[in-house]
């Protein structure tokens with residue numbers, strides 16, 4: 001006679017069993033933090049004993065598995081909450097006002113004013129060091145563009161970095177200059193490192209506190225796990241965010257499951273310690289922290305005109321000459337990508353490659369192909385925003401996962417249509433086309449580039465349009481829409497598959513009981529633009545069968 005269930009959940013549960021659709025069950029039984037039965041009420045009730053807790057859903061509620069954000073710069077997003085926020089700013093005056101207010105709130109000796117979120121397209125021009133001088137005279141200021149591919153630095157920061165008229169561009173980077181050759185303050189790609197390397201890293205305890213605060217919010221949104229591709233002041237060695245995660249895990253304060261990624265400059269330190277993808281990073285009583293992937297970059301971004309393309313950008317009136325004749329920029333040349341991925345795989349570390357443009361995605365697939373099967377984690381292409389038709393079937397054929405951010409359709413549609421022309425809608429953000437070949441397609445937000453709330457992305461994968469678009473704007477490449485359940489599988493099942501986790505993602509026997517209770521209206525099909533799914537808020541979230549939010 002087996003022990004009775006510790007918890008039974010009564011109400012419609014989309015278990016996501018099988019390969020498609022919701023996999024509805026009437027009820028679930030949980031023991032030892034795991035699902036032990038999913039089926040009819042009588043089947044589940046039969047497992048109840050005198051001490052069994054009962055969670056009865058309201059008539060207008062339904063449950064799904066917890067979400068995993070497959071691409072969330074968690075530590076960076078957490079620290080971004082403690083920096084000047086320039087997202088959504090559409091005038092230079094507003095940018096100046098926000099930096100001025102932040103500078104007043106954090107007067108010297110706070111050494112650096114950091115932040116980001118500005119968008120040159122929204123501002124109508126590139127912001128400058130002169131603008132910052134009006135906001136925060138003689139302060140060290142470094143604020144990122146929304147896509148993190150350009151950094152705006154103040155005059156004092158430029159001077160301390162030795163950036164003057166005579167300084168030449170570093171490899172893989174551009175110091176933006178005016179007509180007379182003066183550095184304007186904007187530093188593209190690797191040039192940002194000239195200033196970025198001067199900023200002292202935040203203490204691990206401060207990063208840890210920020211991470212904990214943000215993960216409490218994530219759990220409330222139904223996100224129980226995150227894959228952090230890194231990106232907060234990566235340093236050689238394993239301090240900074242990696243140290244902060246280890247500290248939190250050791251203290252039992254990591255509120256979500258985390259796969260933390262390495263950047264190339266950290267790889268040798270990780271190999272020297274014998275770390276492998278999927279392995280713990282240290283003492284971790286809640287068993288939540290794992291080493292993720294080596295994260296490396298093939299190309300830049302759409303908005304910075306630095307995505308590596310097979311054919312150049314579409315020219316349009318008023319657009320200044322883009323870098324490299326419109327073919328984009330290699331942040332890591334293809335031969336070096338191959339070498340990095342091979343080096344990592346030989347040490348048991350999986351690789352994920354940032355690839356936005358179709359040339360970058362092709363190079364990423366080429367580099368990752370020889371590493372398939374080398375670790376329990378799947379090699380991944382991050383973003384895969386523009387993929388040539390010839391490369392689409394290669395994800396499934398090779399066993400490389402696509403890690404996509406559906407909410408970028410909302411933010412990028414105008415820009416993608418403009419810069420990529422007809423190819424944008426034909427094969428951009430091609431979620432259904434890639435998934436249709438049998439590939440593993442995992443979804444994420446890319447926060448802090450986008451908000452941490454996953455629900456607009458869950459919805460946007462389906463609607464391919466957004467409630468904040470101008471009325472009458474057609475959906476973007478509607479042939480690439482996922483259905484409701486395929487979208488939820490991309491958020492709940494696929495990320496765990498890419499991480500080699502066989503015990504998470506579905507609510508079927510043997511899996512961890514990570515359960516999100518939602519208003520049933522959020523799961524109504526068809527999904528409407530700006531409907532309940534877009535703004536879904538869980539009433540209750542459980543991890544390992546224990547309530548962690550709501551209730």
Ligand SMILES: [Zn+2]
Nearest residue numbers: 071073229446
């Ligand atoms: Zn990212």
